[in-house]
Amino acid sequence: MIIVQILLAAFLFFALSRVFLRLRDHKIKSAEFGFWGLLFGSAIFGVIFPSETTNLARLLGIGRGVDLIVYASIVTLFYLMFRAYVLMEDIRHEITELVRKIALEKKSK
Numbered sequence: 001m002i003i004v005q006i007l008l009a010a011f012l013f014f015a016l017s018r019v020f021l022r023l024r025d026h027k028i029k030s031a032e033f034g035f036w037g038l039l040f041g042s043a044i045f046g047v048i049f050p051s052e053t054t055n056l057a058r059l060l061g062i063g064r065g066v067d068l069i070v071y072a073s074i075v076t077l078f079y080l081m082f083r084a085y086v087l088m089e090d091i092r093h094e095i096t097e098l099v100r101k102i103a104l105e106k107k108s109k
Helices: 003-024 030-048 050-059 065-108
Strands: none
Touching: 003 030, 030 050, 030 065, 050 065
8 A cells, every 4th residue: 555545544534533533523424424424434445545546447347446536536526516505595595584584673662
């Protein structure tokens, strides 16, 4: 195992431990833990066994393992950006409702 693999694996195990601690403290739901656990677990597997990503890529019709990782990362980032966008829109609507409610209460006083 080369130094880069060791460093990446150590970081990913640390990140996975943070996800587990958030689950234990009830700051995230089980489904969120499953998503992040699968994501970090897959990354750990890919770092420790890089040749297996190439085998999986070839099975899926992709030339190299690194290409598979890049494609999967882009799709995951798009999904997370969409989730963040939806969350921000929900918050914006809630703030608008609160501001309207406060304005109407002040006007009636």
